Amino acid sequence: MFDQYNNCYSSYKRTPRKVNKYIQGADWYKKMQSAGGNGFFYKGSDGTIEYYENNNYLCYVRQILDKKDYKPLATLLITFDNTVLQGYFNQVSEDSKNQFYIIDSKGNYVIKPQEEKRDFKKYTKVAENINEGYKEVKNNGEECIVACQDMGIQDWKLVGVFSMDDITSLAPYYSTIIAIIMGINIIFVFLCSTLLTYLIFKPLRKIENHMQIVENGEFITMPVDDYDNEITNLRKVFNHMILSVKALMKRVKDEERIIAKGKLDIIYAQINPHFLYNTLDAISALALMEENEKCFQMIQALGNFYKNSLNSGLDYISVEDEIGCIESYITILNTRYENQIAISYDIEDVVKHEKVLKLLLQPLVENAVHHGLNGEGGNIEIKVFEQEDEIIFIVSDDGVGMSDEKIEDILAGRTVTGKSGFGLYSLIQRIRLTYGIENPVIIQSEVGVGTEIIVTIKKIKMEK
Template structure:
């Protein structure tokens, strides 16, 4: 009233809220003018009608002097005392026989208090509804979480249980079980490792079976070779006694060598023999061959005493010497020479049987070494002695040991025998065999 403001509509003082601010000079702080803005009260009404506090709750505004800025038509507003709103932003008061929850918040920009009034019954109902909704949402969440956990747990447990069943079957001896998985996750990788492990076990069992079979066959062949020597040993002992009666020294020497050959070869059925006895066996064989090939060959033994105190598989040198005579010395022109030597190298004993005979052609030498290394099977027409010695050593001690053949065609051949150092006659071979089986 009296502001001289012209508008297209006429508003009374109760229809507007006037906001007034002085305009001052920034340097002198002199008031230069006043800015006045009129806000229609129905704007507040529209805002607060959209902010309903339950069914009968309402909102009103007080200024810094406690005067009402805006209020809906409601008689409860005039029953709310200013002192109720001093200390606690939320109080419960009884008005006209009903309890009301009064909430307020300060609006610092204009020093207003925005006050909400909710009947206590509505307030409790809101709390109860909220508690009920929270409980329902919690139950639904727990049910969904349990179903999801059960589903995901089953996706993990099911293949694990399947893998456990397969393991029990493999444990009972069925090595044909395989784990089939469509996924490539950790369970799939575990199943792949299980399949690989079973396949390796199956291969190792077959390998051990074949090696044991070969070993038994080799032992049977050696046993069969010993049957006749045992009979001949007894017979030759009688012949030697008779030759002594007739003073036939040459015959006595040959028969004595042959008797030693058979006696040492039998070795009371033991597989291991001292190197001293094995060398003596080889010397007896050479004495017999010297009488047969008189003037055709000579031999030399270079075995240190420190080597002779160890043990070795029996009948391993004689086949190598026989091979040198029949395939080396016998095939050359003129007189030949065989040299047998030995040395200790790290944890092995190494024998070398050298001859200056006819030698071996390169392609045949390569074929022999491939067979000795296990890279190729021995043909039926191939010689028995050399490969039998190699198989016996490798089946007992492993593929790191055995024979190696070196030759230059027309100049001679060298066969190297690599054997582990064995200190005792019976215990060490058992230890080596067990260690070899674990290595496989």
């Protein structure tokens, strides 16, 4: 046995004179590689093994693969001395006139006859033209019967040459000859069956073990060989099933995301009516006080706010329209509370027509007014600019600020049960579902100085 590092592991009944560990250059090794590592018989060993005496022997070779990843681990080489087979032949007939040998389809000897003085060329020529059976042949005044049997190994044939002079004496041994031939065939068939069993059932056990891994929740595809056989096709079908299951799981997760988005939309729909109720209540109060100009401004601002926020049921709005929505929102707040909320805008021209998720800035401005400025006067600044394939929104105020603990609570959603941070946390969830950004919001704040909220979203290409 030869491993991948030119190490040799061996067991002998007859110690060889030489073993060449560098088998990669041997013709049989190249043939084995081209056959995908499958086993086969051949004559000699191409200089791999040399014995002290008789070097006439047969070899069987095949690759041994790793049971985990099916990569080659070693090469197995088994030698068969031709004297073993000749020993079986001698049990049929010890008469030197009766010879047995093995040839290939070209008439070359695989195992030579023991009798070297006689000319077997004519017998071999006759044997080449006989598939299975026998034929009477005359050769240099000698009458013989040439019998052939296909061995089922490569293109080898077993040839028997029987002298007609001794044919009568051979009659009792015909059954023995047949039995020996059948025995040799059975030995080779058994060997081939064992190898086929090793090549089929062992890979099937590996597939079974991999299925158990998948059953435990690890959806890993199996390595697939380049060989085109039933085992490889089974692995391909199994891998296709794994990929289909993973696709189905992804589809279920996407549906769960849609359901979660629907729940957020319901929550968001509950926020807007509250704002509408308070605004209409303020308008009715202005009407009773006959504040016609303020009442007109507030109704117009409310109409513009809902015109942009509703956006005909679409989820996306231009940055320019989103800023217009905020302008209307600030107008409503200044009219309702008579506050002096000063707001400034720094919007890059290149992003004004970019489409973004609607009502993206409103929760930030609402948070700045009600929690940053505490409903009193103050300054709010909004900046919007692009950065590569992203759009950055920055909303800052000069209000009371907040502690690091409160920032962590807002980002983690631990304050959503109360009023503080609810709209901001809802916005974070909407951006995560829409843009696939895990952490889209950064809050920077200092108590007594103010707060700055940075929102990052991706540019989207809207279908025309």
